[in-house]
Amino acid sequence: MTPDGSTLSLVAIALVVLLTGVIGAYGVRFARTTNDFLVASRTVRPAWNAAAISGEYLSAASFLGVAGLIAGYGPDALWYPVGFTAGYLALQLFVAAPLRRSGAYTVPDFAEIRWGSKRLRALSTGLVLIIAWVYMVPLLHGAGLLLQKVTGLPRWVGVTVVAVVVTLNVVAGGMRSITLVQAMQYWFKLVAISLPVLIGLAVTRPGVTDLFTGDWADAGRGLGGGESAAEIYSLMLATFLGTMGLPHVLVRFYTNVDGGSARATTVRVIALLGVFYVFPTLAGVLMHQAMPPPAPGQADTLLLGMPVQVVGGVLGAVLAALVAAGAIAAFLSTSSGLVVAAAGVLSTDVLRGRVRDFRTSAVVAGLVPLLIALPTTSADISRVVGMAFAVAASTFCPLLVLGIWWRGLTTAGAFAGLIVGGGVSLGALVVRVVPGIPTGSLESPVGQPAVVSVPASFVTMVVVSLLTRSSVTPRVDAMLAQLHLPSAARRIGAGH
Amino acid sequence: MTDRHPPRRVRVVLADRRPSRRPVLRGAEVAEQTELGRELVRGLVRAQLAASIRIAVLALAVFAPLPALFAFVPAFGQARVLGVPVAWWLLGVLAYPALYLLARWHRRQAERIERDFTALLGRDQDEHR
Numbered sequence: 001m002t003p004d005g006s007t008l009s010l011v012a013i014a015l016v017v018l019l020t021g022v023i024g025a026y027g028v029r030f031a032r033t034t035n036d037f038l039v040a041s042r043t044v045r046p047a048w049n050a051a052a053i054s055g056e057y058l059s060a061a062s063f064l065g066v067a068g069l070i071a072g073y074g075p076d077a078l079w080y081p082v083g084f085t086a087g088y089l090a091l092q093l094f095v096a097a098p099l100r101r102s103g104a105y106t107v108p109d110f111a112e113i114r115w116g117s118k119r120l121r122a123l124s125t126g127l128v129l130i131i132a133w134v135y136m137v138p139l140l141h142g143a144g145l146l147l148q149k150v151t152g153l154p155r156w157v158g159v160t161v162v163a164v165v166v167t168l169n170v171v172a173g174g175m176r177s178i179t180l181v182q183a184m185q186y187w188f189k190l191v192a193i194s195l196p197v198l199i200g201l202a203v204t205r206p207g208v209t210d211l212f213t214g215d216w217a218d219a220g221r222g223l224g225g226g227e228s229a230a231e232i233y234s235l236m237l238a239t240f241l242g243t244m245g246l247p248h249v250l251v252r253f254y255t256n257v258d259g260g261s262a263r264a265t266t267v268r269v270i271a272l273l274g275v276f277y278v279f280p281t282l283a284g285v286l287m288h289q290a291m292p293p294p295a296p297g298q299a300d301t302l303l304l305g306m307p308v309q310v311v312g313g314v315l316g317a318v319l320a321a322l323v324a325a326g327a328i329a330a331f332l333s334t335s336s337g338l339v340v341a342a343a344g345v346l347s348t349d350v351l352r353g354r355v356r357d358f359r360t361s362a363v364v365a366g367l368v369p370l371l372i373a374l375p376t377t378s379a380d381i382s383r384v385v386g387m388a389f390a391v392a393a394s395t396f397c398p399l400l401v402l403g404i405w406w407r408g409l410t411t412a413g414a415f416a417g418l419i420v421g422g423g424v425s426l427g428a429l430v431v432r433v434v435p436g437i438p439t440g441s442l443e444s445p446v447g448q449p450a451v452v453s454v455p456a457s458f459v460t461m462v463v464v465s466l467l468t469r470s471s472v473t474p475r476v477d478a479m480l481a482q483l484h485l486p487s488a489a490r491r492i493g494a495g496h
Numbered sequence: 497m498t499d500r501h502p503p504r505r506v507r508v509v510l511a512d513r514r515p516s517r518r519p520v521l522r523g524a525e526v527a528e529q530t531e532l533g534r535e536l537v538r539g540l541v542r543a544q545l546a547a548s549i550r551i552a553v554l555a556l557a558v559f560a561p562l563p564a565l566f567a568f569v570p571a572f573g574q575a576r577v578l579g580v581p582v583a584w585w586l587l588g589v590l591a592y593p594a595l596y597l598l599a600r601w602h603r604r605q606a607e608r609i610e611r612d613f614t615a616l617l618g619r620d621q622d623e624h625r
Contacts, residue, residue, distance in 0.1 A: 078587035093548040208579035219573035219583030220566035232563035267599045274592025281588045481537040486610035
């Protein structure tokens with residue numbers, strides 16, 4: 001990268017960071033009560049909320065990681081963006097409207113409302129923190145790589161900058177300032193990736209047949225981890241079912257007006273994600289054709305170099321700065337959502353839920369992943385982020401789906417299922433991350449544990465619930481009525 | 497949607513830690529959790545679940561065969577349409593409108609079920625219009 005090009009990128013990154021800070025500080029003037037601080041008001045319209053959810057959800061894993069994976073592995077990598085989007089269909093089919101009507105803000109809330117169990121609530125709280133942190137660590141790694149690539153600064157600088165900025169911002173503004181910001185984030189990220197890609201395509205004018213050549217263009221070769229089909233099916237399970245268990249996604253659904261608008265929001269999110277993912281896909285194709293294949297561990301930063309290499313000149317430098325700004329925005333937005341979600345459960349479950357507690361919690365929620373991220377590395381952030389999806393799919397997905405639709409899910413069943421699903425998926429994560437543990441023939445399930453852990457969790461919940469059948473109380477019927485009755489029907493009941 | 501009557505802003509406590517003692521409903525059969533009311537709600541839940549499962553099965557039928565097809569029938573994914581391999585068309589382009597249409601279809605079905613249920617309860621009052 002030319003020196004002036006990287007200066008421009010650094011300025012763009014600094015601007016985004018500064019702007020985020022200013023908006024956070026500005027937002028705090030409006031946040032006076034704990035309620036304002038945590039959930040905005042519950043009257044966010046579907047159009048805004050959908051853009052905010054997409055803005056927060058489209059992490060750097062989607063922005064940089066997906067493009068890099070596609071450039072490296074070809075069409076099999078497309079299962080990541082497809083899965084990231086399909087997750088919202090599953091969320092809508094089985095969770096969105098009933099969860100909104102339950103009045104639960106987080107899964108721990110849902111656990112307590114549905115089963116009235118403190119222990120189940122505590123276990124869910126632990127899992128929310130684990131999922132948020134497993135998700136956040138690779139994002140911090142990516143931020144380190146980004147700053148290193150642009151400025152040559154050591155990796156820990158970027159890791160620390162993003163963690164600190166996000167934490168300070170959440171401490172200052174809470175969620176109130178974030179709804180609007182996250183909605184604009186979506187549109188900003190869309191521009192920041194589409195413009196360089198479209199200009200890159202216009203400049204190089206590649207023939208369609210030149211773009212899809214060689215083995216790379218063929219599906220069914222997998223993602224470099226053994227059997228292609230098994231690996232992909234596991235990835236599908238994790239992403240299709242994991243989205244509904246991600247804490248920063250669920251928190252946003254609470255801001256819908258009612259169950260019906262929770263559905264309307266989800267439909268729009270799918271549309272917005274579908275539009276967005278066209279561009280990382282095009283970027284991957286273009287980068288494969290126009291750039292040398294990335295060195296191992298460098299796929300995530302491939303997109304940053306694309307404008308300079310493919311477009312070149314001043315325009316290339318400007319577009320590179322735009323990509324860098326979009327990437328840092330992506331790191332900041334998703335990390336903010338995760339810190340808010342983690343801080344939310346920490347402050348209500350571990351502390352006493354005052355604004356001061358929320359701030360303390362935000363500091364803890366931001367520092368823990370920072371401390372984990374500093375001494376570690378992760379290649380291909382999308383794939384590590386996929387692990388967070390796998391844990392969510394193995395724990396909260398069965399808890400929510402069975403809890404919402406089956407009156408027979410008992411406290412003991414839910415508890416056992418969370419332990420089994422969480423244990424298997426986290427065990428695989430630990431085995432994968434800690435070097436020196438032999439995996440032998442289990443290589444594939446360790447890399448993609450969902451194919452084992454998701455069914456294990458479902459089966460455990462069902463079997464243990466059937467064994468403890470006698471503990472289902474009649475109160476469950478009233479509970480299910482609350483989850484499924486449309487508000488119009490409730491008004492009739494109330495007005496009687 | 498509820499555009500004509502913007503809902504009043506309501507202050508909401510982060511989480512109501514206590515499970516609600518009284519069910520939200522009062523008045524009608526449903527609210528009083530009589531045998532009839534419970535049956536009505538079970539019918540609603542069953543109808544919604546059936547609708548969700550129908551769409552989920554459809555989505556599975558669309559997506560689940562693809563990895564196996566790509567892996568074991570390579571000619572399928574490699575066949576070209578307008579110069580672009582089928583696998584890229586399916587996963588890179590068509591998957592998104594398909595997911596969107598499925599979601600929209602589910603939303604319509606779910607809302608129709610809720611309307612029918614509300615009408616059944618007595619007054620034809622509609623949450624969504």
